[in-house]
Amino acid sequence: MSEIKEFERLEDILDKNLTGSNYETVRQLLYGRAVEQIDLKTIPFNRNLQVEAYRIPCPEEQLRKPRNVRIGLFQNQIPVPATSKIQYMKNALYKLAEEAIETSQKSGVNIFCFQEAWNMPFAFCTREKYPWSEYAESAQYGPTTKFLQELAKNYNMVIISPILERDETHSDTIWNTAVIIDNHGDYLGKHRKNHIPRVGDFNESTYYFEGNTGHPVFETEFGKIAVNICYGRHHPLNWLAFGLNGAEIVFNPSATTGGLSEPLWGIEARNAAIANGYFTCAINRVGTETFEHEFTSGNGKPAHKDFGHFYGSSYVAAPDGSRTPGLSRTKNGLLVTEVDLNMCRQVKDHWGFQMTQRLDLYADLLARAVKSDFQPQIIKKSNC
Numbered sequence: 001m002s003e004i005k006e007f008e009r010l011e012d013i014l015d016k017n018l019t020g021s022n023y024e025t026v027r028q029l030l031y032g033r034a035v036e037q038i039d040l041k042t043i044p045f046n047r048n049l050q051v052e053a054y055r056i057p058c059p060e061e062q063l064r065k066p067r068n069v070r071i072g073l074f075q076n077q078i079p080v081p082a083t084s085k086i087q088y089m090k091n092a093l094y095k096l097a098e099e100a101i102e103t104s105q106k107s108g109v110n111i112f113c114f115q116e117a118w119n120m121p122f123a124f125c126t127r128e129k130y131p132w133s134e135y136a137e138s139a140q141y142g143p144t145t146k147f148l149q150e151l152a153k154n155y156n157m158v159i160i161s162p163i164l165e166r167d168e169t170h171s172d173t174i175w176n177t178a179v180i181i182d183n184h185g186d187y188l189g190k191h192r193k194n195h196i197p198r199v200g201d202f203n204e205s206t207y208y209f210e211g212n213t214g215h216p217v218f219e220t221e222f223g224k225i226a227v228n229i230c231y232g233r234h235h236p237l238n239w240l241a242f243g244l245n246g247a248e249i250v251f252n253p254s255a256t257t258g259g260l261s262e263p264l265w266g267i268e269a270r271n272a273a274i275a276n277g278y279f280t281c282a283i284n285r286v287g288t289e290t291f292e293h294e295f296t297s298g299n300g301k302p303a304h305k306d307f308g309h310f311y312g313s314s315y316v317a318a319p320d321g322s323r324t325p326g327l328s329r330t331k332n333g334l335l336v337t338e339v340d341l342n343m344c345r346q347v348k349d350h351w352g353f354q355m356t357q358r359l360d361l362y363a364d365l366l367a368r369a370v371k372s373d374f375q376p377q378i379i380k381k382s383n384c
């Protein structure tokens with residue numbers, strides 16, 4: 001698939017080329033019920049950061065009060081060259097992060113989420129172990145978690161920090177891990193990426209193995225949250241499992257490029273929200289990261305020094321199928337979205353997907369499908 005580079009975002013094309021009822025008809029068919037825009041102009045923040053804010057309301061109930069939560073999704077390109085020294089890169093990213101978290105606090109954000117492996121270049125295309133493995137650090141006691149704990153406590157904010165984890169307890173193995181810090185600055189736990197890609201230049205299996213933390217849901221003061229890391233978004237059962245464990249918001253911190261996945265990007269997390277009756281938050285990195293040494297993709301194409309363009313386009317999707325516009329395809333951005341978690345149960349009641357999901361039927365099929373003597377259920381015309 002060829003990479004599309006020359007436009008800021010899909011919504012701009014709709015805005016420029018459709019008017020009046022045509023625009024609203026197409027927008028509604030593409031994005032569902034309209035979301036409300038929140039005016040943050042009164043909030044002073046770094047003007048070279050695209051900040052957009054929306055509200056996804058749901059009908060008020062008689063017995064339950066609204067459970068409004070503000071989510072902040074931060075997408076960014078690395079601020080210094082990918083080949084910079086590790087500590088220099090981390091410090092530059094920490095500075096960006098602090099600005100984004102401060103802006104989030106001014107915007108009333110309760111839960112903040114970074115993109116995948118936010119504190120390093122996404123260097124897994126190179127298959128080089130050094131220096132990239134040196135970015136790995138302890139999930140609970142490493143410098144990145146320590147840095148964020150302070151901010152989470154000061155700003156009463158839950159922070160989801162996807163990083164490269166070094167598990168010193170188990171032979172210094174490396175994992176692709178999301179660390180969850182609660183709004184008191186306490187380390188709440190972690191989740192390791194369940195599904196590791198072997199596609200294109202995503203040579204992540206060179207560095208880490210499939211995760212072993214299952215499908216944890218973290219109970220926070222702002223709702224039950226889970227993290228489906230990047231490639232896991234292509235696996236519907238991965239989304240289902242977080243839903244079965246009671247998630248109300250599932251974050252999908254990602255790093256993915258236009259040539260590989262852009263037409264799928266707006267479908268997968270949004271479909272998961274609809275099918276599982278929860279909110280999903282798709283966050284993707286932006287920019288192009290160039291490395292020192294050439295590498296090939298094993299597809300006969302010429303060797304190259306970059307992954308291609310990470311296309312940002314972060315968005316929030318609701319269980320009723322509505323979604324926010326995406327952030328820019330090329331700029332750093334912060335997407336603030338206020339959601340009412342009551343919508344999760346309202347939509348489950350309305351559609352009944354959880355009542356009709358026939359888990360027993362699929363449990364039986366899956367139990368048979370994993371066995372070496374599995375026989376697919378194929379009906380053929382008998383020869384007799």
Ligand code: BAL
Binds near residue numbers: 202230254256260261
């Ligand atoms: N990080 C893997 C790329 C993708 O899932 O699109």
